[in-house]
Amino acid sequence: MSEEVKDKGEEAIGSFAENVEKNLNFYFGNKIGIVYNFGKDIFFEVSYENLPDILESLKNNPDFNFNVLSRIKYKEASNFLIIILFSYEKLITLNIKVKNTVSFLGSDFKSITNSIKKVFEFSQYYSDRDYIKDLNNDLVIFSQLPETLDTFDIYVSLDNDVIKSAYLCDEISRYNSGIVFSNKEISKIMSMLNNLDYKAGVYPELCFCQGIESLMQIKLPKRAAYIRMLVCELSRIICHLSYIVSMSLVMGNMKVFNYALTEKEKILNIFELITGSRVIPNFIRIGGVKKDVEDSVLDSLHKLIPPFYKGIKRIEDIFFSDIVLLERLKGKGIVDSKTAKISGLTGPNLRASGIRFDLRKTENYLLYKDFSFTVPLGRFGDSFDRIFIRFKEIYQSLKITGEIIEAMPLGPIGKMINPVNLELIPSPVISTVECPHGIFKLFIDIKESKEIEIIPLGPARNDIIACERSLVSCSVDELLPVVSSFGIESQEMY
Amino acid sequence: MSNFLIKSSLNIYVAGYGCCKQEILASAGPVYDISRFGISFVSYPESADVLVFQGFYNGKGLRKIINIYNQMVQPKWVIALGKCALENLSYEGSENNLLYEFKKRLKVDVYVPGCPPRPEAFIYSILRLIEKP
Numbered sequence: 044m045s046e047e048v049k050d051k052g053e054e055a056i057g058s059f060a061e062n063v064e065k066n067l068n069f070y071f072g073n074k075i076g077i078v079y080n081f082g083k084d085i086f087f088e089v090s091y092e093n094l095p096d097i098l099e100s101l102k103n104n105p106d107f108n109f110n111v112l113s114r115i116k117y118k119e120a121s122n123f124l125i126i127i128l129f130s131y132e133k134l135i136t137l138n139i140k141v142k143n144t145v146s147f148l149g150s151d152f153k154s155i156t157n158s159i160k161k162v163f164e165f166s167q168y169y170s171d172r173d174y175i176k177d178l179n180n181d182l183v184i185f186s187q188l189p190e191t192l193d194t195f196d197i198y199v200s201l202d203n204d205v206i207k208s209a210y211l212c213d214e215i216s217r218y219n220s221g222i223v224f225s226n227k228e229i230s231k232i233m234s235m236l237n238n239l240d241y242k243a244g245v246y247p248e249l250c251f252c253q254g255i256e257s258l259m260q261i262k263l264p265k266r267a268a269y270i271r272m273l274v275c276e277l278s279r280i281i282c283h284l285s286y287i288v289s290m291s292l293v294m295g296n297m298k299v300f301n302y303a304l305t306e307k308e309k310i311l312n313i314f315e316l317i318t319g320s321r322v323i324p325n326f327i328r329i330g331g332v333k334k335d336v337e338d339s340v341l342d343s344l345h346k347l348i349p350p351f352y353k354g355i356k357r358i359e360d361i362f363f364s365d366i367v368l369l370e371r372l373k374g375k376g377i378v379d380s381k382t383a384k385i386s387g388l389t390g391p392n393l394r395a396s397g398i399r400f401d402l403r404k405t406e407n408y409l410l411y412k413d414f415s416f417t418v419p420l421g422r423f424g425d426s427f428d429r430i431f432i433r434f435k436e437i438y439q440s441l442k443i444t445g446e447i448i449e450a451m452p453l454g455p456i457g458k459m460i461n462p463v464n465l466e467l468i469p470s471p472v473i474s475t476v477e478c479p480h481g482i483f484k485l486f487i488d489i490k491e492s493k494e495i496e497i498i499p500l501g502p503a504r505n506d507i508i509a510c511e512r513s514l515v516s517c518s519v520d521e522l523l524p525v526v527s528s529f530g531i532e533s534q535e536m537y
Numbered sequence: 538m539s540n541f542l543i544k545s546s547l548n549i550y551v552a553g554y555g556c557c558k559q560e561i562l563a564s565a566g567p568v569y570d571i572s573r574f575g576i577s578f579v580s581y582p583e584s585a586d587v588l589v590f591q592g593f594y595n596g597k598g599l600r601k602i603i604n605i606y607n608q609m610v611q612p613k614w615v616i617a618l619g620k621c622a623l624e625n626l627s628y629e630g631s632e633n634n635l636l637y638e639f640k641k642r643l644k645v646d647v648y649v650p651g652c653p654p655r656p657e658a659f660i661y662s663i664l665r666l667i668e669k670p
Contacts, residue, residue: 304568
């Protein structure tokens with residue numbers, strides 16, 4: 044009975060996407076290019092002159108109702124813009140590529156963001172904001188040793204002890220992905236993808252391989268899908284544990300730091316046995332995985348789960364029994380559900396604000412529908428909830444790994460596909476994945492010369508926006524815990 | 538003699554961010570326990586003896602690190618860690634070859650290859666630094 048209900052739900056969402064596709068062609072006609080539909084991601088091209096009218100009708104027309112601006116990305120090397128809109132009612136993402144009719148450099152790029160600003164208020168965060176440095180320089184905190192605070196400088200303007208406005212300047216961590224990821228062959232790109240997420244390197248690989256598989260219409264063997272899920276959940280646990288490690292460093296709780304690192308090493312040992320590496324796995328291939336998992340490894344992992352569960356529970360008890368620490372976390376840096384929605388937050392930071400949205404439940408990629416797990420929610424959206432949710436997600440991931448090991452099927456681990464001789468159709472592909480920090484998206488452009496260009500779109504940019512807004516009217520003592528509780532990872536930012 | 542005393546309790550400043558930093562942090566934990574060699578991590582360049590140079594950089598980040606190096610007190614050592622630092626594979630912006638200039642300006646004492654090098658490799662590099670005359 045429940046399966047029928049699920050199927051109906053999927054059909055409804057599928058028809059939503061088709062309706063949007065039809066409406067786009069009906070309303071805009073010749074103004075837009077070919078409309079591509081990748082499940083819940085819709086993609087089309089627009090020229091710069093038609094952009095403001097189209098954006099306004101996309102927001103205000105009840106047939107579309109795209110009221111969240113989740114990202115603007117400017118690609119300097121090939122001179123185009125990507126604008127991503129999202130609708131929470133229909134759960135559909137709209138990707139718009141603005142073609143290079145004019146040069147966006149300098150003043151022209153600012154004029155584009157000004158024209159978008161009339162429709163979407165939050166577009167101001169994506170324009171050039173370096174001038175704020177001179178306005179907010181009452182207190183400057185440069186990047187420093189603990190993990191979450193090493194990628195940006197914080198410029199703050201103060202009224203006595205209270206923060207009036209804050210600016211997270213990420214100029215140290217801006218890099219030009221155009222040099223690394225543009226116009227290269229598939230085999231070269233696949234070896235570099237791990238660096239896009241240095242805490243959970245499996246997810247960019249998974250995202251890329253899923254995109255190419257959907258283009259080539261390859262169906263995964265069941266065992267390969269299960270092994271992929273196993274590796275993904277293990278790296279989710281590792282990522283959340285390293286978040287707790289860095290959080291304990293910031294709060295000065297060295298007991299938690301030591302316990303969390305020992306637990307992390309236990310999982311890393313198993314992860315190394317499966318993939319062959321501790322941090323950069325390079326494990327997922329197009330059409331399957333690199334190598335099979337031995338039964339002895341699965342047995343040892345299965346035996347490890349109950350003591351590991353107890354270890355995490357012990358860490359949680361120590362962390363939350365400290366009254367001084369709770370005073371510094373509770374009610375500080377609040378992101379309410381409305382701003383969380385508008386700023387385009389995803390992942391655990393969104394769920395901490397009380398909005399249930401997880402791609403593993405809504406989109407059913409891989410075979411997550413085979414397992415029973417819940418999506419934990421926070422209540423207030425403060426720093427305490429953001430840490431609390433990570434602990435709860437570790438328990439859920441442990442539950443999923445246990446179920447995966449018990450139901451692991453026999454069979455092949457993938458099709459032998461040589462990435463050098465792939466016959467790909469030249470077209471754009473968009474694929475999304477629920478990574479530990481939020482929704483990770485790759486825009487893959489396949490050209491006629493078989494070369495590939497990749498644009499990574501991670502969740503960290505939206506985290507920065509929400510963080511800056513939540514810092515207003517905090518006191519200075521709360522600044523570092525609030526900033527590091529967001530878990531911003533700047534490698535995905537550009 | 539003074540070098541010997543300093544080397545028996547080294548203070549390390551880790552600049553940059555990335556995958557290598559995770560493994561350095563793991564070496565500070567109870568499993569690898571780097572502190573048994575008298576080594577501790579600091580966040581002030583004035584009190585640091587060793588600068589660890591690792592991770593992804595653009596032009597501005599590199600200039601910052603040269604600033605940090607100039608603030609450090611003599612005697613001081615530099616360790617270059619990981620593929621990004623060794624092979625000029627860092628993500629550079631508009632200004633090219635800053636990494637090359639960085640290597641010209643100061644002397645790198647120990648190179649540690651790997652992507653990322655394991656915690657044992659990092660500990661071994663520091664032990665080599667201590668043994669060095």
